[in-house]
Amino acid sequence: MSLRDALRHFAPSLIEFLDLKPREWRKAENKLAERNAILQNQFENSGGSVAAKTTIYDLMVEAYLGNIIAVRFLSYIDSIVSRLIQLIPEQLQPSVRLQARNLFLQFSEKSSNYLEKVGELAAMLYILEKTGAKPLEFEAKMTNKNTSLDLSIEFENGHSVAVEIMNVWIDDKKLSDDKGLHSFLDGRISKKILEKTGHHLPVIQLPFPLLLVLWFQDVKNVSRFAKAIISRAQGNELPACTILQYLNDQNQKNWIFSSFAELVSKGQLELPVCLQ
Numbered sequence: 001m002s003l004r005d006a007l008r009h010f011a012p013s014l015i016e017f018l019d020l021k022p023r024e025w026r027k028a029e030n031k032l033a034e035r036n037a038i039l040q041n042q043f044e045n046s047g048g049s050v051a052a053k054t055t056i057y058d059l060m061v062e063a064y065l066g067n068i069i070a071v072r073f074l075s076y077i078d079s080i081v082s083r084l085i086q087l088i089p090e091q092l093q094p095s096v097r098l099q100a101r102n103l104f105l106q107f108s109e110k111s112s113n114y115l116e117k118v119g120e121l122a123a124m125l126y127i128l129e130k131t132g133a134k135p136l137e138f139e140a141k142m143t144n145k146n147t148s149l150d151l152s153i154e155f156e157n158g159h160s161v162a163v164e165i166m167n168v169w170i171d172d173k174k175l176s177d178d179k180g181l182h183s184f185l186d187g188r189i190s191k192k193i194l195e196k197t198g199h200h201l202p203v204i205q206l207p208f209p210l211l212l213v214l215w216f217q218d219v220k221n222v223s224r225f226a227k228a229i230i231s232r233a234q235g236n237e238l239p240a241c242t243i244l245q246y247l248n249d250q251n252q253k254n255w256i257f258s259s260f261a262e263l264v265s266k267g268q269l270e271l272p273v274c275l276q
Contacts, residue, residue: 006060006063006064007060010060010063010064010071010074010075010078011074011075011077011078011081012078013078013079013081013082013085014077014078014081014100017081017085017093017096017097017100018097018100018101019097020101031057032057032060032061040061040065055114056077056103056114059073059074059114060074069253072252072253072254072255073255076254076255077103077118077121080118080121080122080125080257081100081121083125083129084096084121084124084125084128087125087128087129087135088128088135089134089135092135092137092138095137095138095139096121096124096138099117099120099121099138100121102117103117103118103121115167115215116167118243119165119167119213119215119243120150120165120167120213122213122243122257123150123165123211123213123241123257124138124150124151124165125257126241126257126258127151127153127163127211128153131153131155132155132156133153133154133155133156134153134154134155135151135152135153136152136153136154136160137151137152137162138150138151138152140152140162142162142196142197142208145196145197145198147195147196149162149163149164149196149208150162150163150164150165151163151165161209162208162209163208163209163210163211163238164192164196164208164209164210164211165210165211165213166188166189166192166210166211166212166213167213167215168185168188168212168213168214168215169215169217170184170214170215170216170217170221170225171217172216172217172218172221173217175221175225178225178227178228181225181228181229182228182232185212185232186203189203189206189210189212189237190202190203192210193206193207196208203237204235206235206236206237207236208236209236209238210236210237210238211238211240211241212237212238212240212241213240213241213242213243214229214240214241214242214260215242215243216242219244219245222242222244222260222269223269223270223271223272224272226260226263226264226269226271227271229260230260230261230264233259233261239259239260239261239262240259240260241257241258241259241260242257242258242260242263243255243256243257244256244257244258244263244268244269246268256268
């Protein structure tokens with residue numbers, strides 16, 4: 001099986017939706033071949049384990065080499081794209097295609113950040129599925145501002161709203177308590193407000209709906225800080241979300257995108273027991 005055929009096998013919806021031109025395919029395949037040579041050697045010398053870095057190419061090559069976790073995560077990404085396509089009208093699909101292409105065509109390890117792009121796509125899908133709203137525009141221009149918010153939606157009653165999605169990577173080693181987490185997130189949100197409005201405003205005056213997608217290095221801290229994260233959902237700050245790995249009924253690893261509050265209420269995330 002060629003790498004190109006392997007990609008179509010692992011992520012058929014994604015590859016079909018991207019509609020890559022021959023020139024783009026050649027560039028992608030050259031990069032895949034380069035990574036394949038490097039990771040093949042690492043894979044063989046590490047007993048069948050290679051840690052994915054910051055590009056989707058590492059993940060694709062790992063899947064090609066037989067890493068079942070990589071195969072399933074690619075399948076998860078593919079399912080996000082497949083469900084998005086079903087919810088988005090044809091005239092808006094070029095905007096989503098651009099998002100997906102950015103996921104696929106970034107090669108630099110320093111600038112790729114493919115997990116953030118996965119987080120954005122998953123968050124868009126989550127918003128549309130949870131609200132039942134109709135997507136109006138991606139990268140919706142803010143009034144009188146030379147900037148935009150990620151997704152504009154319209155509800156059945158005709159009310160529309162634009163939402164910003166922000167991926168935040170949590171440096172677990174720098175967080176010792178809930179206060180430190182709140183301070184860190186407040187700082188990131190303040191920067192986002194300044195970026196979008198040009199004004200310094202307190203977090204409690206966040207002037208647009210904001211959905212945080214939080215990434216933890218250590219899964220234990222997802223549970224440890226869940227209660228503090230859930231308590232933040234107020235005003236225009238929407239219930240924060242994460243992508244959580246879990247075991248399905250067949251004892252296979254899968255992923256789910258959901259809010260911390262929903263994960264706790266469904267028993268998919270347990271809060272730590274407080275010892276007296």
